[in-house]
Amino acid sequence: MHKQLEIHLQFLSVLGNLTEHPLVQRYRAVLDALRSDDTAFGWEYGALCDTVYRTGDLHGALLDAVRRDENALNASLPAPPQHILDAATHDLGVLNGLLALSGDALLADARAAFPGTADYLTGLPSFPPAQPLPFATGDALAAYYRENGYGFFAGADAFAVGPDGELRPVPHPDPIRLSDLPGYERQKKAVLTNTLAFLAGRTANNILLYGDKGTGKSSTVKAVVNEYAPRGLKIVELPPKQVKLFPRLCERIAASPFRFIVFLDDLSFDQEDENFAALKAFIEGGLAGRPENLVIYATSNRRHLVRESFSSRQGDDIHLRDTLETATSLSDRFGLEITFSVPDKDEYLYIVDELAAEYGVTLPAEELHLLAERFALRRNGRSPRTARQFISQHLAELHHA
Numbered sequence: 427m428h429k430q431l432e433i434h435l436q437f438l439s440v441l442g443n444l445t446e447h448p449l450v451q452r453y454r455a456v457l458d459a460l461r462s463d464d465t466a467f468g469w470e471y472g473a474l475c476d477t478v479y480r481t482g483d484l485h486g487a488l489l490d491a492v493r494r495d496e497n498a499l500n501a502s503l504p505a506p507p508q509h510i511l512d513a514a515t516h517d518l519g520v521l522n523g524l525l526a527l528s529g530d531a532l533l534a535d536a537r538a539a540f541p542g543t544a545d546y547l548t549g550l551p552s553f554p555p556a557q558p559l560p561f562a563t564g565d566a567l568a569a570y571y572r573e574n575g576y577g578f579f580a581g582a583d584a585f586a587v588g589p590d591g592e593l594r595p596v597p598h599p600d601p602i603r604l605s606d607l608p609g610y611e612r613q614k615k616a617v618l619t620n621t622l623a624f625l626a627g628r629t630a631n632n633i634l635l636y637g638d639k640g641t642g643k644s645s646t647v648k649a650v651v652n653e654y655a656p657r658g659l660k661i662v663e664l665p666p667k668q669v670k671l672f673p674r675l676c677e678r679i680a681a682s683p684f685r686f687i688v689f690l691d692d693l694s695f696d697q698e699d700e701n702f703a704a705l706k707a708f709i710e711g712g713l714a715g716r717p718e719n720l721v722i723y724a725t726s727n728r729r730h731l732v733r734e735s736f737s738s739r740q741g742d743d744i745h746l747r748d749t750l751e752t753a754t755s756l757s758d759r760f761g762l763e764i765t766f767s768v769p770d771k772d773e774y775l776y777i778v779d780e781l782a783a784e785y786g787v788t789l790p791a792e793e794l795h796l797l798a799e800r801f802a803l804r805r806n807g808r809s810p811r812t813a814r815q816f817i818s819q820h821l822a823e824l825h826h827a
Contacts, residue, residue, distance in 0.1 A: 428535050431523045432457035440499050440510060440564075441517035447491050449484065452477045453524045456532060464540040471532060475551045478529075484556035488521060492559065492567070493580045499568060500576045503683075511564030518562055525556040575658055575683045583655040586663045591671055593662070593678065604649045607642055608780030609773055609810060613764050614646055617723075620762055621650050624721050625657055625685055631761030632709060632722040634693075640811030641766035643725040644691050651687060663689045669705045680717035690724035709759040724760065774798070774808035781817045789820075 435445075435454055444450050452474040459467040481487050499506050499514050506514075529552030537547055561567045579585070582595035604614060617633060624630035635643040651661040664675065672688075679686050690705075709722060716722075769777065778798040779791070787794065801816040802808045 434520045438517050440514040460539050464543045478553045496577045500571045514564030522558040528555045529553040579682050579684050584661050600648045602649045609777045633762045634760035635764050636726045637766030638768045640809035642810045643766050647723050658684045660684050661687045685719045688722050693724045693726040777813040
């Protein structure tokens with residue numbers, strides 16, 4: 427039986443990329459070693475045990491690899507031809523055959539293959555068979571891909587474009603949720619309404635969230651993604667200085683079944699910044715067009731996104747008008763503009779109260795408010811960030827008391 431499995435492993439086609447998976451390679455090496463000698467088998471069996479123990483959840487590891495794979499089956503969705511479905515069925519049979527292997531079964535095969543070493547194979551490390559994949563046929567795998575997505579972006583919810591221009595998953599994304607952001611209900615509702623329309627495939631706008639620092643603009647975007655990641659929403663952070671990578675990013679996103687927020691944080695430009703013109707063209711009016719599964723959410727402390735100086739406003743009326751039109755030309759391309767202003771005293775104290783309740787701070791309201799106001803004065807003003815910092819400092823002081 428294991429001989430047949432070894433042979434069939436050579437004929438993976440649709441899921442052939444998985445032959446590069448470390449776990450599959452270890453299984454393959456052990457099966458090959460059964461045709462060699464006891465020493466080769468010993469080395470490979472020990473290496474397999476090590477990989478199995480390190481991996482832990484073998485079922486989960488191969489399921490993740492199958493989901494991330496980009497292959498002929500998911501490339502031919504929504505209606506793959508029958509010969510591709512049949513090939514996928516064969517490949518799944520092989521992978522499930524590997525998961526069904528146990529250490530004891532492999533050692534039994536080794537005793538049969540190398541009868542002179544039977545005594546030495548007693549009491550060696552072993553491992554149990556793993557749970558099979560949740561699909562056994564090409565049709566079932568195609569249904570899984572349609573429902574859950576596939577490819578590179580299936581491996582995470584948050585991605586970032588690195589300094590080298592490469593797209594990478596964010597290993598530890600900010601876990602903030604909407605419930606962690608008290609206040610600003612009108613602003614959050616506007617972002618949510620637009621995002622839900624986008625997820626539903628309806629018309630959605632690019633959004634510019636602008637206002638004072640510390641008011642929760644970036645946190646709101648991240649919290650919305652965390653809220654709807656289970657529905658296939660992804661976020662890709664693109665540094666404003668790398669805006670020229672936008673067309674390449676669009677091309678990759680367009681081929682994915684997921685929906686994406688391209689996040690431009692702390693967006694601002696100088697008057698002569700070449701990225702300014704590039705982004706303006708990409709958002710609206712560019713030749714390539716924006717994929718239907720992508721929207722842009724940007725944050726800025728400036729309504730017009732362009733740094734202006736007094737000198738830029740000097741000159742005749744025509745020069746001044748051109749300058750002002752340039753300053754507004756990018757922000758006007760965002761279909762939805764949401765303002766995050768510094769909270770007044772009542773709203774600030776409301777945010778403090780909500781955070782205090784969330785973290786179990788039991789100070790009397792009058793004392794809590796007095797301390798929060800003093801903290802805001804020392805921190806140069808009220809903001810949601812200030813409120814959160816105040817609660818964090820108070821909790822730290824309690825732990826040291």
